[in-house]
Amino acid sequence: MPALRTEAVTAGYGRSPIIHDISVTAELRSVTTIIGPNGAGKSTFAKTLVGILKPMSGRIFVGDTETTKLPGHEIPRRGLVYVPQNDNVFKRMSVRENLEVGGFVSKADPSERIDELFQIFPDLAKAKDKKAGFLSGGQQNLLAIARALMAKPTVIVLDEPTAGLSPAYTSVVWEQIERISQLDTAALVVEQNVERALKHSNYVHIFVAGRSHVHGPAEEIAALDLPSIFLGRSVADQPA
Amino acid sequence: MLYYVFTLVFFLFDYFILAMGLNIQYGATGILNFAYIGFVAVGAYMTGVAGMPSNITGQHYILGLGLPFPLNTLFGGLSAMAMAVIVALITLRRLRTDYLAIVLISLSLVLYDFCNNFVPLFNGADGLYNVPAPLTKALGLNVNSFIVVFACVTGVVALILWFVMARVTNAPLGRSLRAIRDDSTVAGALGKDVFRMQLKSMLIGSFYAGIGGGLLIQFGGSFNPTAWLPGETFVVFAVLIVGGAGNNIGMFVGALLVETLLIHLPAFLPEIPGHPGLIEYIDSALVGIVLMVMLWTRPQGIVPERVRRAVTFGVPDRPEIDARELGSAEVLGAPVAAATEGAK
Structure with a gap:
């Protein structure tokens, strides 16, 4: 059973749908990435998964639990957590407090988990008493990922986790995402950087104009003429 | 002299209580409650009508329970909390930041007009007067000794409330509120029920507002709509901004500087020769200037919010x-x- 499954999800803002009939699955121990041009509905889809937006139609399952109609704050308790794009940390709180907030859904003492995460993210251990707003952009993104991992999720949804980062930090973040996915977690990543996405993902969806235009294993997607797909051409139009 | 000093002491501790209430709402949770003075008024009026007997002639008001201190004050605090539930249900579910602030200030104006014009509630524009001064009979106090004793009682209440507030803001609840203040969307995505948390913050803050209002009406013996013009909310905001939003000690410092030294101390100063009555109006200008200077030069306040160094969990x-x-x-x-x- 996939860790995350959506069935023909349509969602948007107000009465205007932005994404249409999106069906996506994400398996445990794999990285599923959604790429596409600006305005394709990638972030809208991520927000729909985590309950910030409610689907107009379709269904969402985390494991065998349907989360379609659950309020947003209930969804992390079902195993799905979200790392938003940019401004994704509590800037006036310390690094450690940020992590403690992430452990809210777990009834266990957060100390052991924080210990584990500080060893995975040594940069955060060094800065544990700093205000999160004083961290670099890359460190803030790592903190947001670490905070999401506090809940020991089965699915982690990351919205453009490398946006605005240097190439060096982009590599660090992607390597961490790959590692996280191996910890009995499904990673679903919304990404603008196509090259990185194809390099680090197992499965890729290309969103164009609010629809999952093409999807498949990363190596098969890499063989396609992506620029023309981004411009809206179908796979059938691809040169042989 | 003793009268002046202990009047200032009373206002110091009373505004310390009021500022702590606003601090948990705005400083810790980010709720821009421009109706705060309305909750103070509800606390004051309800304390008044809970403490007054039902048979005072010449005044129209509800209840008249004749409750003794501190039960009447507690009643005022709980009434302000009940008001907070109604306001939160109207506003917090759908509104944020400046939209929330606009609706709250509008609600404050509606409440003000209602209390000002609906005489059977709290005696309309005349307000409540001859509110019994607590402890006078029990301790045999006269007018001057009442001020000294009640200022000290207010100080004790303020210290108890400060102790409770420190526990709340350092507890996981306080951490959750600060997370919501920094980013309510992210906090919600991490499993926080944002509305419930904001409601808790509103309830706690409103209780403090109600207690502060209750002490105010008993200290002065009267309370009418001129005491809670919507602009009064901004005096409490000035206390909070000058002291340092997010820090309870900062609220004491803010109350000392703004409410005690800038607003009430000038009233006790001698008149400026040739300008009778000028000094009475100088306090608002002083508060405005200090507020602007603080926001320009030290927006975090005199005692800024501290970074909480949590206990070390296992990691060296x-x-x-x-x-x-x-x-x-x-x-x-x-x-x-x-x-x-x-x-x-």
Whole structure:
């Protein structure tokens, strides 16, 4: 059973749908990435998964639990957590407090988990008493990922986790995402950087104009003429 | 002289209580409650009508329970909390930031007009007067000694409420409120029920507002709509901004500087020759100037919010960790060296 499954999800803002009939699955121990041009509905889809937006139609399952109609704050308790794009940390709180907030859904003492995460993210251990707003952009993104991992999720949804980062930090973040996915977690990543996405993902969806235009294993997607797909051409139009 | 000093002491502690209430709402949770003075008024009126007997002639008001101190004050605090539930249900579910602030200030104006014009509620524009001064009969106090004793009682109440507030803001609840203040969307995505948390913050803050209002009406013996013009909310905001939003000690410092020294102390100063009555109006200008200077030069306030250094959980409290020291350690089934490779 996939860790995350959506069935023909349509969602948007107000009465205007932005994404249409999106069906996506994400398996445990794999990285599923959604790429596409600006305005394709990638972030809208991520927000729909985590309950910030409610689907107009379709269904969402985390494991065998349907989360379609659950309020947003209930969804992390079902195993799905979200790392938003940019401004994704509590800037006036310390690094450690940020992590403690992430452990809210777990009834266990957060100390052991924080210990584990500080060893995975040594940069955060060094800065544990700093205000999160004083961290670099890359460190803030790592903190947001670490905070999401506090809940020991089965699915982690990351919205453009490398946006605005240097190439060096982009590599660090992607390597961490790959590692996280191996910890009995499904990673679903919304990404603008196509090259990185194809390099680090197992499965890729290309969103164009609010629809999952093409999807498949990363190596098969890499063989396609992506620029023309981004411009809206179908796979059938691809040169042989 | 004693009368002047203890009047200032009363206002210091009363505004310390009021500022702590606003601090948990705005400083800790980010709720821009421009109707705060309305909750103070509800606390004051309800304390008044809970303490007054039902048979005072010449005044029209509800209840008249004749409750003794501190039960009447507690009643005022709980009434302000009940008001907070109604206001929160109207506003917090759908509104944020400036929209929330606009609706709250509008609600405050509606409440003000209602109390001002609906005489059977709290005696309309005349307000309540001859509110019994607590403890006078029991302790045999006269007018002057009442001021001294009641200022001290207010100080004790303020210290108890400060102790409770410190416990709340340092507890996981306080951490959750600060997370919502920093980013309510992210907090919600991490499993926080944002509305419920904001409601808790509103309830706690409103209780403090009600208690502060209750003490105010008993100290002065009267309360009418001129005491809670909507602009009064901004005096409490000035206390909070000058003291340092998010820090309870800052609220004491803010109350000392703004409410005590800038607003009430000038009233006791001698008149400026040739300008009778001028000094009475100078306080508002002083508060405005101080507020602007603070926002320009030190927006975090005199006593800024501190970064909470939580207890060390298992991880050694060392300043730096060299990733190479962790090279062979297995963390969650994967070698750390692989994870840190990219960072080098």
